[in-house]
Amino acid sequence: MLNKLINIKNKKVLVIGDAMLDHYVTINPRKISSEYPGIIFDYSDDYYRLGGASNVANNISKFNVEVDLLCVVGKDNFTDIFYKELNNAGINTDFVIEDSFYKTIVKERYCSSDYKQIMRVDYEKTNIDCHDTLYNYLERAFKNRYDLVIISDYRKGVVTNEFYEKVISLAKENNIKVICDPKDGVVNYKDLFILKPNKKEASLLFGDKSDSEIISYMNDNNIENIIITLGDEGLKLLNKDGVYLVPVVKNEVYDVTGAGDTVLSFLALGYLAGINIKESCSLANKAGSIKVGKFGTYAINLLDM
Numbered sequence: 001m002l003n004k005l006i007n008i009k010n011k012k013v014l015v016i017g018d019a020m021l022d023h024y025v026t027i028n029p030r031k032i033s034s035e036y037p038g039i040i041f042d043y044s045d046d047y048y049r050l051g052g053a054s055n056v057a058n059n060i061s062k063f064n065v066e067v068d069l070l071c072v073v074g075k076d077n078f079t080d081i082f083y084k085e086l087n088n089a090g091i092n093t094d095f096v097i098e099d100s101f102y103k104t105i106v107k108e109r110y111c112s113s114d115y116k117q118i119m120r121v122d123y124e125k126t127n128i129d130c131h132d133t134l135y136n137y138l139e140r141a142f143k144n145r146y147d148l149v150i151i152s153d154y155r156k157g158v159v160t161n162e163f164y165e166k167v168i169s170l171a172k173e174n175n176i177k178v179i180c181d182p183k184d185g186v187v188n189y190k191d192l193f194i195l196k197p198n199k200k201e202a203s204l205l206f207g208d209k210s211d212s213e214i215i216s217y218m219n220d221n222n223i224e225n226i227i228i229t230l231g232d233e234g235l236k237l238l239n240k241d242g243v244y245l246v247p248v249v250k251n252e253v254y255d256v257t258g259a260g261d262t263v264l265s266f267l268a269l270g271y272l273a274g275i276n277i278k279e280s281c282s283l284a285n286k287a288g289s290i291k292v293g294k295f296g297t298y299a300i301n302l303l304d305m
Contacts (some may be wrong), residue, residue, distance in 0.1 A: 008063050017158055020106065022051040024049070041110075054071065054082075139170070151181065191222045218240075227281060
């Protein structure tokens with residue numbers, strides 16, 4: 001399978017969804033404060049990594065796939081940092097929308113020098129006021145010849161039900177398969193190659209439906225595969241052939257941040273490399289297990305595999 005990943009050539013992907021920055025700040029305890037009952041920390045270091053939909057784009061671009069990212073950022077102090085990270089990753093920014101009413105999503109994690117997270121501060125204001133621009137950029141993007149479309153929905157405002165339906169309509173017109181990482185049941189997910197919820201999201205989407213009932217739901221909504229990530233239990237694949245379980249690859253769990261993005265990315269890479277769906281699940285499962293052994297948001301490469 002790895003040989004096929006190495007030999008992915010001339011493929012182009014559109015990633016759509018909620019992009020964000022992960023900001024890691026390393027701090028060290030110095031003394032007890034005389035001002036309040038708490039610890040004073042000294043700043044040591046900080047750095048940024050791409051998160052959310054941009055993490056998916058980053059993982060895919062590591063394998064010489066051309067990636068366009070369609071997302072929304074604010075016009076704020078983080079915008080230039082976001083573009084710098086995208087450019088460093090070789091991700092096309094032509095379809096990144098700047099909206100002055102939006103705030104670039106940043107998850108700021110304060111960590112000790114031994115990589116233990118102490119606290120997290122989120123910067124976000126996600127009432128998007130640029131839906132007309134989103135639709136315009138979407139139609140412009142589909143003038144390109146994509147081999148796959150990926151939707152990474154974190155319920156931050158980009159993927160409304162109407163916008164989702166427009167993506168699906170354009171994908172159908174252009175005969176392009178779509179993979180979607182859902183957030184909840186607000187969007188009517190349908191007409192997909194893969195729907196990839198985690199255990200909690202699957203519960204929101206399907207309630208207490210049995211596997212056979214979920215397969216009936218897939219048939220009713222034209223979904224070829226549903227792949228449920230089960231954390232330390234591995235993956236479950238459901239499709240017309242039945243149910244297939246992929247046991248977890250044992251690894252020391254260090255940090256689960258971005259693991260779902262990693263699995264989504266490698267399911268996409270498996271498809272682009274011509275790997276069948278069961279083997280793609282095994283590949284994605286392995287990549288996810290490698291990710292949880294890494295600190296913070298991390299884009300897997302061939303040397304990791």
